[in-house]
Amino acid sequence: MEGSQPETDASTAPPLAALAITSREHTDVTTRDVVFDLRDVDLYYGATMAVSGLNMQVHKNVITAMIGPSGCGKSTVVRTLNRMNDSIPGFRVSGEVLYHDHDVYASGVDPVEVRRRIGMVFQRPNPFPKSIYDNIAWAARLLGLKQNLDERVERALRGAALWDEVKDRLKGSALGLSGGQQQRLCIARAIAIEPDVLLLDEPCSALDPIATALVEELMQDLKKAYTLVIVTHNMQQAARVAERTAFFSLDVSGGKRTGVLVEYDDTEKLFTRPSDKRTEDYVTGRFG
Amino acid sequence: MSAFDAGPTLDPTRPLIAAGNLRRRRRMDLLMRGVATAAAGVAVAILLIVIVTVAGKGASQLSISFLVKDPSVGIGAVGGGIASAIVGTGLIVALATVMALPVGVLIAIYLTEFSTPRTARPIRLVLDLLNGMPSIVIGVFVYGLLIEGHQQAGWAGSFALSIIMVPLVARATGEMLQLVPRELREASHALGISRWRTIVGIVLPSSLGGILTGTVLAIARAAGETAPLLFTSSIFSNSTTVNIFGTALPNIPYLIFQDSESAFPADHARAWGAALVLIVFILIGNLGARAMLARQRRKIVSL
Numbered sequence: 001m002e003g004s005q006p007e008t009d010a011s012t013a014p015p016l017a018a019l020a021i022t023s024r025e026h027t028d029v030t031t032r033d034v035v036f037d038l039r040d041v042d043l044y045y046g047a048t049m050a051v052s053g054l055n056m057q058v059h060k061n062v063i064t065a066m067i068g069p070s071g072c073g074k075s076t077v078v079r080t081l082n083r084m085n086d087s088i089p090g091f092r093v094s095g096e097v098l099y100h101d102h103d104v105y106a107s108g109v110d111p112v113e114v115r116r117r118i119g120m121v122f123q124r125p126n127p128f129p130k131s132i133y134d135n136i137a138w139a140a141r142l143l144g145l146k147q148n149l150d151e152r153v154e155r156a157l158r159g160a161a162l163w164d165e166v167k168d169r170l171k172g173s174a175l176g177l178s179g180g181q182q183q184r185l186c187i188a189r190a191i192a193i194e195p196d197v198l199l200l201d202e203p204c205s206a207l208d209p210i211a212t213a214l215v216e217e218l219m220q221d222l223k224k225a226y227t228l229v230i231v232t233h234n235m236q237q238a239a240r241v242a243e244r245t246a247f248f249s250l251d252v253s254g255g256k257r258t259g260v261l262v263e264y265d266d267t268e269k270l271f272t273r274p275s276d277k278r279t280e281d282y283v284t285g286r287f288g
Numbered sequence: 289m290s291a292f293d294a295g296p297t298l299d300p301t302r303p304l305i306a307a308g309n310l311r312r313r314r315r316m317d318l319l320m321r322g323v324a325t326a327a328a329g330v331a332v333a334i335l336l337i338v339i340v341t342v343a344g345k346g347a348s349q350l351s352i353s354f355l356v357k358d359p360s361v362g363i364g365a366v367g368g369g370i371a372s373a374i375v376g377t378g379l380i381v382a383l384a385t386v387m388a389l390p391v392g393v394l395i396a397i398y399l400t401e402f403s404t405p406r407t408a409r410p411i412r413l414v415l416d417l418l419n420g421m422p423s424i425v426i427g428v429f430v431y432g433l434l435i436e437g438h439q440q441a442g443w444a445g446s447f448a449l450s451i452i453m454v455p456l457v458a459r460a461t462g463e464m465l466q467l468v469p470r471e472l473r474e475a476s477h478a479l480g481i482s483r484w485r486t487i488v489g490i491v492l493p494s495s496l497g498g499i500l501t502g503t504v505l506a507i508a509r510a511a512g513e514t515a516p517l518l519f520t521s522s523i524f525s526n527s528t529t530v531n532i533f534g535t536a537l538p539n540i541p542y543l544i545f546q547d548s549e550s551a552f553p554a555d556h557a558r559a560w561g562a563a564l565v566l567i568v569f570i571l572i573g574n575l576g577a578r579a580m581l582a583r584q585r586r587k588i589v590s591l
Contacts, residue, residue: 084474115478
């Protein structure tokens with residue numbers, strides 16, 4: 001028959017046959033400080049429950065991935081962490097979303113301050129229609145980080161592995177950069193104000209494989225200083241970059257479609273020895 | 289059994305030229321295309337005819353002295369320049385813009401950034417109604433509000449014109465603000481920037497060109513309005529003055545109206561000349577704003 005590639009046959013392949021997880025150090029990252037602690041969180045859009053019964057912890061200086069099929073609420077969850085859903089009419093949270101033991105949704109909490117500490121990179125690169133320099137310097141200046149601005153901009157661009165490509169045209173428009181460069185500029189912009197956490201909502205879905213590889217490499221550098229949460233459609237990406245992976249799925253019982261957290265574990269265990277049948281079906285490609 | 293079982297009724301090997309009722313359909317197609325093109329041509333033709341007529345009758349008047357001299361005064365005096373009316377119109381419209389621009393932009397910001405659908409809809413309706421308000425009604429309203437019992441004054445004319453400009457500025461600005469992608473606002477919010485700072489730093493600069501064009505279009509509309517000035521700034525001396533808060537200011541639209549009613553041919557000629565000056569100002573403003581908009585777009589896209 002055709003070429004004998006056992007991994008093309010998902011039903012007989014062992015889980016993760018196609019996923020190259022490079023050997024990583026086996027440290028237990030769950031002993032690190034807890035940054036986010038979600039307790040019995042339900043998320044609603046109007047009367048519709050989008051995500052229910054969510055309990056999970058995100059640890060410091062760890063890359064945590066959220067995977068799952070479209071519509072399972074993983075983007076909703078990550079946008080809940082820094083209150084980006086506030087502007088969506090009808091959005092509501094029940095339960096506790098604790099960030100360093102502070103409830104993000106407690107009364108008196110200023111969402112602007114929440115987002116200042118918890119930065120975000122979006123699916124589509126969204127640089128401001130300003131110069132490359134101002135894309136990074138603008139927010140820093142407004143937040144009062146005015147000293148050594150040039151140095152801050154350079155540090156952010158170096159941190160995002162973009163400095164060498166743009167150092168000669170810092171005054172040029174950011175919209176003249178390629179998609180991959182724009183996304184790294186958005187990462188530079190986010191880290192320039194030195195947040196505590198970086199949320200990445202499918203940061204590579206609009207990028208080609210080379211740009212994707214650059215961003216993934218960058219994430220490994222960033223986790224030394226930041227806590228990262230990445231939402232991705234791409235299981236291989238989760239397997240490559242994340243130490244911890246959360247698998248979300250859709251619970252369609254009772255005629256309603258609600259996102260649920262099925263399994264949350266070390267990435268290697270989740271992909272090689274999943275404890276839930278739904279996880280196994282998904283990571284081996286048997287999912288619908 | 290379906291109707292298609294009989295197989296195709298056309299002969300697929302026939303030459304691929306028009307046949308049957310396709311000839312008639314093709315003629316109809318051509319005819320309608322001609323009618324639509326002609327309608328578009330009418331719009332261009334009307335503008336050209338107006339410009340050519342005004343230019344033909346007014347061009348002979350144009351000279352440096354027409355632009356820098358005041359109308360002749362005294363019993364039986366005719367002719368002279370329109371300097372006082374140019375200065376007056378410039379001042380009245382400038383003050384009207386100063387009043388209307390911030391209000392119009394703030395209304396647009398409220399509508400796109402802060403309103404809910406429940407509050408936005410009635411406000412949009414109000415803006416449309418205001419936009420359709422006859423200018424003579426606005427004139428008489430401002431007369432009752434500011435002039436009755438007092439003297440006419442240029443600033444009252446500005447106020448009346450600003451009422452005409454507000455819905456135009458708000459509409460044009462609102463349309464531009466809506467074009468600013470949500471992703472840009474989110475990017476700013478995600479950096480811990482407040483809503484107002486996002487509007488001032490990201491949303492408004494991104495739509496600056498559109499706001500500018502909308503404003504110039506509103507200025508062009510207001511500069512030619514006569515009815516509001518009839519009530520507020522029509523009893524003026526014919527000498528140049530900048531005392532916009534003290535007296536009525538001479539202005540081009542009313543001067544045209546006045547001169548066209550005059551018994552003297554020299555005044556008629558001055559009316560045509562003034563009309564040409566007004567058109568040229570408005571055309572220059574319009575085209576200039578568009579050029580600036582195009583340049584700003586290029587600046588953002590390239591470089």
